Amino acid sequence: MTATAPGVESERQLRDLYGRYKALMLAAAAALLLDSSVDELAGPVAELLADCRAAAGEASPVRLQLAACAEAAQELAQLVAATAAGGATAADLERVRAAHRLLRREVWTVLSCEYVPCCASEDANHDG
Amino acid sequence: MADCSIWVVEYARVEEFARGLLRYGDWNTGTTIAPYCYAVVKTDDHIAVVDTGYNHAEFGKVLAESYGVSAWQPAEVILKRIGIDPADVDTMILTHNHFDHAGGVEFFPNAHVYIQAREVSRYLWAAGLPDRLQWLTSAVDPDLMLWLVNRMKQHKLTLVDGELEIFPGVRCVPAHDTHTSGSQYVTVENERDGRWLLAGDNCYVYENFVQPDGRFTPIGLIFGSVERCVLTMEDMWQYVGEDVTRIVPFHEQKIWDKFPSRQFDDTLHVAELSLAAGEPSRIEPAAVAG
Numbered sequence: 001m002t003a004t005a006p007g008v009e010s011e012r013q014l015r016d017l018y019g020r021y022k023a024l025m026l027a028a029a030a031a032l033l034l035d036s037s038v039d040e041l042a043g044p045v046a047e048l049l050a051d052c053r054a055a056a057g058e059a060s061p062v063r064l065q066l067a068a069c070a071e072a073a074q075e076l077a078q079l080v081a082a083t084a085a086g087g088a089t090a091a092d093l094e095r096v097r098a099a100h101r102l103l104r105r106e107v108w109t110v111l112s113c114e115y116v117p118c119c120a121s122e123d124a125n126h127d128g
Numbered sequence: 129m130a131d132c133s134i135w136v137v138e139y140a141r142v143e144e145f146a147r148g149l150l151r152y153g154d155w156n157t158g159t160t161i162a163p164y165c166y167a168v169v170k171t172d173d174h175i176a177v178v179d180t181g182y183n184h185a186e187f188g189k190v191l192a193e194s195y196g197v198s199a200w201q202p203a204e205v206i207l208k209r210i211g212i213d214p215a216d217v218d219t220m221i222l223t224h225n226h227f228d229h230a231g232g233v234e235f236f237p238n239a240h241v242y243i244q245a246r247e248v249s250r251y252l253w254a255a256g257l258p259d260r261l262q263w264l265t266s267a268v269d270p271d272l273m274l275w276l277v278n279r280m281k282q283h284k285l286t287l288v289d290g291e292l293e294i295f296p297g298v299r300c301v302p303a304h305d306t307h308t309s310g311s312q313y314v315t316v317e318n319e320r321d322g323r324w325l326l327a328g329d330n331c332y333v334y335e336n337f338v339q340p341d342g343r344f345t346p347i348g349l350i351f352g353s354v355e356r357c358v359l360t361m362e363d364m365w366q367y368v369g370e371d372v373t374r375i376v377p378f379h380e381q382k383i384w385d386k387f388p389s390r391q392f393d394d395t396l397h398v399a400e401l402s403l404a405a406g407e408p409s410r411i412e413p414a415a416v417a418g
Contacts, residue, residue, distance in 0.1 A: 022270060023256060029273035030252040033280060033287070093278045097271055101186055108190065115187065115266065116194040 010062045011110060013055055017069045018107050020048050025076055025100060028083075038083045045080050049073040068106040072099040129319045130297025133170045134326075134401040135210050135410065136376060136383055139181040139232075140164040140192070140200040141396070149348040150332045150379065163397065164197065164228050165378040167326045168210060169316060171404065174295050175212060176219035177203075177239070178314045178326045179378065182231025187269045191227050199395055203235035209390075209398050210410040221300055223328025224308040225251055226267040229378075233275055241279050242294060244302055245287035247310025248276065254309075264351065288312070303330050303360045305352030315367060321402055325368050325375045330360055332379045337365060337372045376401065 024045050031038045052070035060066060075096045082088040145162030147154040166179035182188040184200040192200065203214045220239035222230045225247050233241070252273065254264040279285040286292075293299045297318065303311040307329040314326040331337060332347045339345060344365075346357040368374035373386055384391070389399040390411040400411045 019259065026252055026255045026270055026273060029270075029277055030249075032277040033248060033252075033273070090278050090281060093274055093281075097274045100271060100274070105186065113190050113194075114262065115191060115269075 007061050010060045013060075014062045014065050014069070014107065015111060017048070017052055017055060017066065018103065018111075020044075021052075021069060021072055021076070021100075021103065024048060025072075025096065028076060028080060028096075032083065032088070038080050041080050042077075042084065045073065045077045049077050062110055065103075065106045065110060068099075068103040072096075072103040075099040129317050130171055130295070131320055131404040132297060132316050132318055132402060133168075133404040133407045134316060134324060134376075135168045135170075136165050136378070136387075136399040136401060137168060137206045137210065138163045138165045138396045138398070139203070139206045140184075140197050140228075142196050143198060144196060145379075146348075151335055152346050152348045152350075152354070154348065161381050162332070162379045163381050163383075164200075165383075166229070166232075167314075167376060167378070168207065168212065169298060169314075169326075170212070170407070171295065171297075174219055174298075175217045176221060176294065176298065177217050177236060178221045179223055179229040179328065180220060180232035180235060181206070181229075182227045183234065187271065188227055188231045191267065197228075201394060201396060203232055206396070206398075209392065219294060221294060221312075221314050222247075223313060223326075223330075223378075224311045225272060226308070226329070227269050228267070229328065230272055231269060233272065233279075238284075240284045240286065241276070242286050242288050242292070242300055243276070244300075244304070244310035244312050245289050246302070246304055247308060247312075248273070248287060250309035266351075301363075303328075303356075303363075305356040306330055306360050307347060307349065307357065308351045311352075313364065316402075318402060320405070323368055323374055324401065325364055327364065327375055327377050329378065330357070330364065331375065331377045333377055334372050334375075334380060334382060336377070337361065337375065 052073045056066040056070045079088050079092045079096050082092050141163045143161055144159035147157045147160055166181055169176045207214055214235045217236045217239045220236050220241045222243040251268055291301050299315045300312045303313055313328050313330050316324040337344055344358055344361045350357055383399050384397045387399040387401050388411055389397050391397050
């Protein structure tokens, strides 16, 4: 057996939650663009929010980033709820966009920017 | 048919752009300057931008720095050079969703947006694939999708399915499965001086079309099919009557020599391709506001 270093495990956890958030955020965008139901997203988004809050409540070297993830998941949950209730407003969408941008700024302080091509990724930690 | 003025505006550049990206197969042949441009089409009734550049902040800044982009200027500065306020732009045609073409959408608050539905749907599909396949979503800001949702709620988004006349004389033409899944290019049919084709990234440089052996060579960065790229180039070539000067690449530095143009103090250029009746030149020093 081998032990996993705490920093590595924290980064893995952050990468996982950030990835789940992005997938759900884009699924919500797809549903809104296609004017289709977001009902199926409510459960996974609630689960993500719970996981983010739990992770952010623990001692972690990436606690700030996990808190940003929880904030972004919260805004996404509100967007999904507002959409299911009859219509998200422009303000709802702008809050999701702002939370997403804040999240990735925080994430990129500890993880390489995932959008930079691998050939250029050596220097891809940025403060946004 | 219409009477359009057409400008190509440079908003940034890469000083050392790999030639192998500009032309497929030019590996190990060094680098060259690649301008980053978009086009402006103006009639009596409309002002359209074909692509938007990017915003040098957050996502755009991170990617631009990774690509070595320099000399960036915002739309407010660039369009002032041709006497246009970005708020007056009523039409935005996105050739594809890469950050250097669709990353400046927020500079144009009043524009109705036209993008191929396939460009959006295929991106959203690819974004749901496993992480190991995310190269397929390279250079696209996911925030664009939420921005498009908001523009849709304002009834200012058309997800185009195929070819569409945007306004008289100006059409978007699908170029699916080429540079990207849902790319398009824009044609302009002018009463006064004939046909123009605003290529987006369906070609990067004139040399994609014109070689001593007469054979097309596509761009070197293709997310779709190389075959579709070459066959789309043939469609483009036929549209302009085999006159390469009527094809307008957005990363071609030779454009400044082929058309009346001006270089500004920040080293960026504007080329004036066509002037409608009564439209003053914007590249004469006396006509330029900034």
